[in-house]
Structure formats: C-alpha cells, structure tokens
Amino acid sequence: MRHAAISGWGMAVPERILSNSDLERMVETSDEWIVSRTGIKERRVVGPGDSTTSLAVAAARQALDRAGLAADQIDLIVVATCTPDQFLVSQACLVQAELGGNAGAFDLGAACSGFVYALSTASQFVQTGCHERVLVIGVDTLTRFVDYTDRTTCILFGDGAGAVVLEATDEPRGLLSTVLGADGAGAKHLYIPGWGAYVPESAALLAEPRPHLQMNGQEVFRFAVRVMGEAAGAAVERAGLTFADIDMLIPHQANARIIDAAARTLDLPRDKVWMNLDRYGNTSAASIPIALHEAEAAGRLREGDNLVLVAFGGGLSWAAGVVRWGTAGVCRDPECRGRGGAATG
Ligand code: UT7
Numbered sequence: 484m485r486h487a488a489i490s491g492w493g494m495a496v497p498e499r500i501l502s503n504s505d506l507e508r509m510v511e512t513s514d515e516w517i518v519s520r521t522g523i524k525e526r527r528v529v530g531p532g533d534s535t536t537s538l539a540v541a542a543a544r545q546a547l548d549r550a551g552l553a554a555d556q557i558d559l560i561v562v563a564t565c566t567p568d569q570f571l572v573s574q575a576c577l578v579q580a581e582l583g584g585n586a587g588a589f590d591l592g593a594a595c596s597g598f599v600y601a602l603s604t605a606s607q608f609v610q611t612g613c614h615e616r617v618l619v620i621g622v623d624t625l626t627r628f629v630d631y632t633d634r635t636t637c638i639l640f641g642d643g644a645g646a647v648v649l650e651a652t653d654e655p656r657g658l659l660s661t662v663l664g665a666d667g668a669g670a671k672h673l674y675i676p677g678w679g680a681y682v683p684e685s686a687a688l689l690a691e692p693r694p695h696l697q698m699n700g701q702e703v704f705r706f707a708v709r710v711m712g713e714a715a716g717a718a719v720e721r722a723g724l725t726f727a728d729i730d731m732l733i734p735h736q737a738n739a740r741i742i743d744a745a746a747r748t749l750d751l752p753r754d755k756v757w758m759n760l761d762r763y764g765n766t767s768a769a770s771i772p773i774a775l776h777e778a779e780a781a782g783r784l785r786e787g788d789n790l791v792l793v794a795f796g797g798g799l800s801w802a803a804g805v806v807r808w809g810t811a812g813v814c815r816d817p818e819c820r821g822r823g824g825a826a827t828g
Pocket residue numbers: 511512513516517520521595634635638673698700701703704707737738765767795796797
C-alpha cells in the first residue's frame with residue numbers, strides 16, 4: 484500500500500510579540516490570570532507588512548527546502564485557513580503565485596481543526612496514487628478579527644503558519660489513521676459573525692467595519708476536553724496501536740488546561756505531550772504544524788516514532804490522526820521527483 488510520508492516541514496510567525504504585560508495595559512487582566520488559566524505568556528501578531536499569504540509562503544519555502552524540492556515539483560497545494568487574505572481567489576492560489584509552479588491549489592476550512600483535516604485530505608491524494616508530492620499548509624491571522632477590548636478572547640490568539648510536504652512511499656509512514664468529526668449545532672459557540680456572502684439584516688453588524696470573533700469560552704472548553712480524548716483514542720485504535728506505542732502527542736495549542744486534561748484522560752506522561760502555546764498562544768490551523776516543526780527541531784521526533792495529532796475548533800469541529808514520523812522509502816532520486824502540477828491518476 485502507498486503511504487504519504489512527511490518529507491519536509493517549516494513554520495513562520497510574525498516578528499511582533501504581544502506579551503501578557505502588553506495586554507495588561509489594554510484590558511483589565513493580569514499575567515497571573517492568563518498564565519494560570521491558559522498557559523500563554525506571549526503571542527505573535529501580524530503587523531502592516533504581514534499577511535496570511537506572507538506567513539504561508541515563508542513556512543512553505545522552509546518545508547520545500549527541507550524536502551529538497553522546488554515548487555514546480557509539487558502536484559497539489561492544500562491550505563487550511565479560516566482567515567484567507569481574500570475570498571476570490573483561494574489562499575492556495577495566492578501562495579502558489581508566490582512559490583511558482585502549476586500545482587493544483589485549493590483551500591479547506593475547518594478552523595482550528597483545519598490542518599489535520601487538510602493532512603487527511605492531502606494524504607489520500609498520495610495514497611490513491613493520484614499525486615506524488617503535496618504541500619499542506621495550516622495558516623491563520625485571527626488577530627485581525629480579535630476585539631482587543633474583550634478580555635475573554637483577546638488574550639488567546641496569535642498568528643502563524645506551518646507547512647509540511649507529503650511524498651509517496653511504500654513504507655508505513657505519514658498518516659496511519661484519521662478521525663474527523665463536527666457538530667454544526669455548536670457553531671454558535673465560536674464564530675466570526677457577518678464575514679461572508681450572507682448579508683445580515685442587523686444594522687449594527689453592517690455598520691461594523693470588521694466583525695470580531697465571538698466565543699463562549701466555557702462551552703468550547705468543555706467540548707474540547709471531551710473530544711480531544713475521544714478523537715485521539717479512536718485514532719490510536721484505528722491505527723491498530725495502543726497508547727503504549729505512542730511517542731508524542733501533538734495537540735492543538737489552545738489552552739494548557741485543555742491539553743493537560745486530554746493527556747490525563749489518555750494516561751500520557753507530560754514529557755510525551757508537546758506544548759509551545761506559552762510563546763505563540765492559539766494560532767488556529769497553524770498550531771499543530773508549528774508544534775510539529777518545533778518538536779523536530781528540539782530533536783524529539785525520530786524515524787519510526789508514532790505521533791498523535793489532535794485538534795478541535797470552530798464548527799464545532801474536531802480531528803485526530805496517528806502519524807508515523809520519518810521518510811523511509813521516499814525516493815530521493817531526481818529521476819522519480821519529476822515536475823508536478825498535472826494529476827497522474
Ligand atoms: O481553538 C479553540 C479556541 N477556543 C478555546 O480554546 C477556548 C476554550 N476556553 C478557554 O480556554 C477558557 O474558557 C478561557 C481561557 C477562555 C476562560 O477561562 P475560564 O477558566 O473558563 O474562565 P471563565 O470564563 O469561567 O471566567 C472566570 C472569571 C470571570 O469573572 P467572574 O464572572 O468570575 O467575576 C471572567 O470575567 O474570569 C474572568 N475573566 C478574566 N479575568 C482576567 C475572563 N477573562 C479574563 C481575563 N483576565 N483575560
């Protein structure tokens with residue numbers, strides 16, 4: 484059976500840092516409250532020169548370099564985002580315009596669960612033999628939609644991008660199992676109102692220059708703790724493994740208390756759970772590929788390791804998968820890494 488190994492990875496965050504002490508000067512909050520309730524100490528925030536496109540392209544270039552590939556060797560680009568720079572054209576086409584090549588390009592929207600949804604979708608193009616090399620990007624600039632007078636949301640979010648390259652191999656590498664789920668009835672708990680083709684009748688919403696993210700934090704918290712454990716457990720079972728076989732949990736970086744609760748449910752020790760939200764906050768679709776990149780850079784991911792990726796977010800949505808890390812069986816010969824852009828299946 485063909486598999487889709489992760490052969491390249493990269494990340495990008497804006498330079499501007501927004502610390503808890505900066506937020507103390509903006510809203511009625513404290514570093515102590517934010518750290519104890521969320522684990523976040525600082526986050527990166529886009530400035531005038533940054534965009535969803537610029538972050539996605541920077542992360543993608545790193546991932547391509549690491550895989551040793553040029554953009555014109557990629558067959559398909561899938562971008563998971565809920566904050567595209569524009570609706571027409573897709574974020575993926577904007578990224579491709581910067582990278583070059585003629586890869587197929589489309590966006591996928593599943594909010595903070597988006598990267599795992601995109602990884603699952605993209606892997607299937609490789610597993611079925613339709614494509615050889617696919618670039619998957621998770622990127623969001625949610626701070627553009629954050630209300631910096633609302634202390635219940637403005638402390639949580641940061642901006643960033645992460646990317647991976649998938650390549651075909653006959654060895655069991657890349658995604659071994661996937662669990663995707665959603666509960667649309669919970670959409671009202673985490674959303675951006677009036678941002679789309681639908682024109683709301685509310686004069687107040689129409690008058691607002693840019694809508695702000697709305698969230699019922701306690702509802703999302705309860706939902707997250709439940710689905711993180713359930714989805715991760717189901718993904719491990721579908722891969723034919725047990726948690727004793729798992730080397731690292733790479734969860735969506737939303738709240739340290741949510742991650743700790745999920746790890747307790749799964750009976751995973753703290754040193755097998757990757758957490759970097761203290762420095763980035765919640766970067767939505769970017770959080771898992773950024774965490775993956777940093778775990779690798781820290782020397783924590785080895786060939787053949789079993790990782791569990793698990794995310795939740797707006798939708799409400801959730802997604803989990805078991806990834807076997809490494810590039811065993813990926814052909815490095817230039818002969819089998821031809822030009823991309825045309826479907827072969
Ligand atoms: O990708 C998915 C994105 N969303 C999430 O992951 C959100 C999940 N939810 C959470 O992370 C948590 O619910 C929050 C961090 C948002 C809030 O933490 P909490 O422990 O659930 O706090 P709470 O909403 O129960 O509020 C407790 C108190 C309230 O005051 P009173 O009513 O007890 O007087 C809030 O007004 O804390 C107050 N509060 C704050 N105080 C200082 C809320 N935000 C702040 C703040 N600073 N930033």
